[in-house]
Amino acid sequence: MNGESVKPPAPDVRLPGFADIERAAAHIAGLAHRTPVLTSTYFNDRTGAELFFKCENFQKVGAFKFRGACHAICALTPEQAARGIITHSSGNHGQAVALAAAMNGLQAVVVMPKDSARVKLDAVRGYGAEVVLCEPGTTTRQAAVNALIERHGYHEIPPYDHPDIIAGQGTAALELLEQVPDLDVIMAPVGGGGLLAGTAIAARHLKPAIRIIGAEPANADDAARSFRSGQIEPAAAARTIADGLRATLGVLNFAVIQRHVDDIVTVSEQAIIDTTRAVWARMKIIIEPSCAVPLAALLEGKFDARGKRVGVILTGGNVDIDRFVAG
């Protein structure tokens, strides 16, 4: 940490801690996959680092988001569960809530923007949730959720800015550091910031000297700007292929990130596309473009990891392959 970027959170916010991540791990055990860690000689050679990829693309619903959603739903009170649950999502969180709800015998409503990838819409419906379409944009989505809550009394499972979500997402780093204990660096992409916050809490507790690095598309760099200015900066209309990273940084997540994260780096769209395709071709795994952002940062030299052991969380694999290749 070197002492920098350590700022107290606002006094009325309870930040989740490592004990919350341990509780989440106990909740999701047997429901979520303990995903494997893969290595790649090719990417080691290109970066000069020793890379360990935590494959959350193999997670239930194909993304780490299942961890947070599953924990949040397991943690509901009977009264909350009985009201039925609702969320909004551009995709992976929606699938995660839909499946976790189905596993717990609950009814879920997922508000999704009209321009969501078809594969994600189909998947949410396939898990038995009701999809309500809205215009794109976080504000529009939340308004649609609020209207439905007012009408039906649903309980909301927020997509990222909530202690249970952060704790659930943190279980990926907890597992990674059990699988590969001696990491020098851990990297995660940052959109709303739930994964990076959870990662930071787990990694800082288990390995205080570890470097914790977030990575973001340059075209959706609100987290990097906020990290530098010390206050949440508004997101511009994000034009990035990394559709999982278009969300605005959450307040709670930002407080955790300020406390524990060492840096947030940004990468170009071309680097994201090239890296996504290189991972497909070389590692023989499907990742979605949002996943490729930390590795793209290493390949572009945005963070020098030569000689270091670096854990990289590959966040998901839900990509419309035809659309991506054709584009």
Place this chain on the structure above:
Amino acid sequence: MNGESVKPPAPDVRLPGFADIERAAAHIAGLAHRTPVLTSTYFNDRTGAELFFKCENFQKVGAFKFRGACHAICALTPEQAARGIITHSSGNHGQAVALAAAMNGLQAVVVMPKDSARVKLDAVRGYGAEVVLCEPGTTTRQAAVNALIERHGYHEIPPYDHPDIIAGQGTAALELLEQVPDLDVIMAPVGGGGLLAGTAIAARHLKPAIRIIGAEPANADDAARSFRSGQIEPAAAARTIADGLRATLGVLNFAVIQRHVDDIVTVSEQAIIDTTRAVWARMKIIIEPSCAVPLAALLEGKFDARGKRVGVILTGGNVDIDRFVAG
């Protein structure tokens, strides 16, 4: 086995045995990857079986072929190695020989048909081997190899019909049965038959009652026809997207297959394409179409595995994604 299909090999052929596979495993340890086994709730639900996928698409050079080539090269005498080595291949075996040769400081020549996928030509050259292009067709390829041997004195590493190759390929099943000991069925695709032969020797020794099933494209069904007639049937010009399975069944491989394999089933081109894409979308791994053939057979009901624990060897991931999607 139920006693059927057990025929003696020709008296002058020494069939490799389980001890050869154990020797191969010792040779390749530390050079080849011990590949992971993945599972899929989705495909379990669709087949009614419990499936265990041995991910040789994560193997060095992206295919199981590295096992046989690596063992065959490690087993060379110093005199053979000094002559330089040559092989012919439509792709994966060529990459495997090229890399295994480079690892052992040897020079390799790989004769490849002009219509090989670009990604495979580039990869063979990338490992430092010399590529000699020839017209498509196994006879043409072998003639080109013979001419180069006559001129330069190279030692040939055959692609599949050789005891060392069979023994090397058998290490995949050996590992799978260490990772998942209690399989009822093991399945592998069959082209030249080296993988199926090695799989059969390993599996029959370790688990005598296991069912051993080969799978083949209906458009390249020479192994299935040979299995039924009891003699090697000529291959028609194979029109299949499963380019790894166009080879004609090897003599030695056929003798092993007759002795140990329970059945060879065939699948349609459409089933191969649909299954390949379903594995990409659902398991988030890249497989080449040849890989998809055993799973396609399960999905098409060509082999009823309901209630069984089935090991499936996913053979490789070297596919030109753009070409496959566009096609």
